[in-house]
Amino acid sequence: MKLLKLFRTLALAVTAFASQADASVVIAGTRVIFPSSEREVTIQLTNDSKRPALVQAWLDNGDSSALPENIDVPFTLTPSIFRMESGNGQTLRLVHTGEPLPADRESLFWLNVLEVPPKASTDDNRNRIQLAFRSRIKIMYRPDGLAGSADDAPMQLDWRVVRADGGYALEASNPTPFTVNFGNVLLNVAGRKHDAGMGYVLPRSTQRFPIKNLAAPPAAGATVEFGSINDWGRSIDIKRPVSVAP
Secondary structure, rough: OHHHHHHHHHHOOOOOOOOOOOEEEEOOOOOEEOOOOEEEEEEEEOOOOOOOEEEEEEEEEEOOOOOHHOOOEEEEEEOEEEEEOOOEEEEEEEEEEEOOOOOOOOOEEEEEEEEOOOOOOOOHHOOOOOEEEEEEEEEEEEEEOOOOOOOOHHHHHHEEEEEEEEEEEEEEEEEOOOOOEEEEEEEOOOOOOEEEOOOOOOEEEEEEEEEOOOOOOOOOOEEEEEEOOOOOEEEEEEEEEEEEOO
């Protein structure tokens, strides 16, 4: 019970997510594709630290602040709490419960891995801060027989500049059944590039990306440039025309 309370507190408190470079417990890959034809997939973890770690793993459906016990997802993940020795690996089993999910598009979930280093055991280390790291990657449930391909989806997005929150944003409309992921998004106006962050756009939906330092709508000829992240975690540079909303 004490261990569960510790993880519950840390899961709520840790709001900054570790990159793979920061974390000692490393997830193999930057995303997981779950084909609907499979009942389960496996996910590999490795403890690259010289110390053991306590680990909790769980899925969420988009709310990063939700506690694991309050989340309802159509999957089971085992083991959910475990210890990893230095240099050792661990296999997570992700099983679909059979609960129906949309058959005409991907569904997006998130894998969370929270690692807690052991407490300091010597007088010299007692005053050191023990940091908990939380890694979070996408789980994309992909129905069989979807029209088109995930690789082609980024080229089918429709982009336009719209007014938003007193400034401007790039609005991406995704007509495909695939989630499109971005490592970066930029608006290029006559050679000057304006950062619009990163993120993703869900299937058959629209997502806005606020543009930094854009004081006026761009003239004709502006383009959007983005790094599209494919199923293997590779970023592919793409440039597309962009329209301006009236």
